[in-house]
Amino acid sequence: MKRPHPRHLPHPHLSRDGIRRRYGASPLHLLLVLCSFALAIYAGIRLLKGEPIKVALWFVGAALAHDLLLLPLYTLTDRAAQTLADRLGRVPHGPHSPRVPAVNYVRVPAFLSLLLLAVWYPLVLRRVPGYRNTTGLDPDPFLDHWLLITAALFALSALCLLTATIRHRPPKPHPAKAP
Structure with missing residues (x-):
């Protein structure tokens, strides 16, 4: 059986289990947290434009x-x-x-x-x-x-x-x- 080239294997830190081990939750949770931070930054920028x-x-x-x-x-x-x-x-x-x-x-x-x-x-x-x-x-x-x-x-x-x-x-x- 032919082994895949190491370049085609998923990086262990970027797999779902790797993210779960390093981050502590699912990749979906991480995505939602990042989206909420982006929304908060956007709202903060818009809010601070006034006074x-x-x-x-x-x-x-x-x-x-x-x-x-x-x-x-x-x-x-x-x-x-x-x-x-x-x-x-x-x-x-x-x-x-x-x-x-x-x-x-x-x-x-x-x-x-x-x-x-x-x-x-x-x-x-x-x-x-x-x-x-x-x-x-x-x-x-x-x-x-x-x-x-x-x-x-x-x-x-x-x-x-x-x-x-x-x-x-x-x-x-x-x-x-x-x-």
């Missing part, structure tokens, strides 16, 4: 507000929710899987609701003075819509918690029959 001093001040202010105000606030809130959930117990999540903290059923809808509020807060809190004149749309429904979405997220999470609790509840013991 770079104001943009830099906004980023510094946002980082300080997050680290000094929001992080302690949601850390304390999460710890309080964990303490309450630990008192209530854990939810079984499958025959061979570990029990899941019930606080996770509060974390996910709370995170999604706060993320929506962070993105849409000027409209939710009616802080856009010329919105109606500029767009021709009514800004009033945004608060109602955000509240409805938040209620739906928590209701869906409660339904998931109820389903997990009922599906994996231990069977009731049968009373022993007397002879």
Whole structure:
């Protein structure tokens, strides 16, 4: 059998397994990370074309507000929710899987609701003075819509918690029959 010329063999570092060994994840993951970096660089260049001093001040202010105000606030809130959930117990999540903290059923809808509020807060809190004149749309429904979405997220999470609790509840013991 004829061996292929060494020039035609794949380089061991460029093969899928070689990239996985050296990088720690799949080549697709590496490609997606590089694409996200390219997108972030593009957005940064476009953003800094306007007023770079104001943009830099906004980023510094946002980082300080997050680290000094929001992080302690949601850390304390999460710890309080964990303490309450630990008192209530854990939810079984499958025959061979570990029990899941019930606080996770509060974390996910709370995170999604706060993320929506962070993105849409000027409209939710009616802080856009010329919105109606500029767009021709009514800004009033945004608060109602955000509240409805938040209620739906928590209701869906409660339904998931109820389903997990009922599906994996231990069977009731049968009373022993007397002879």
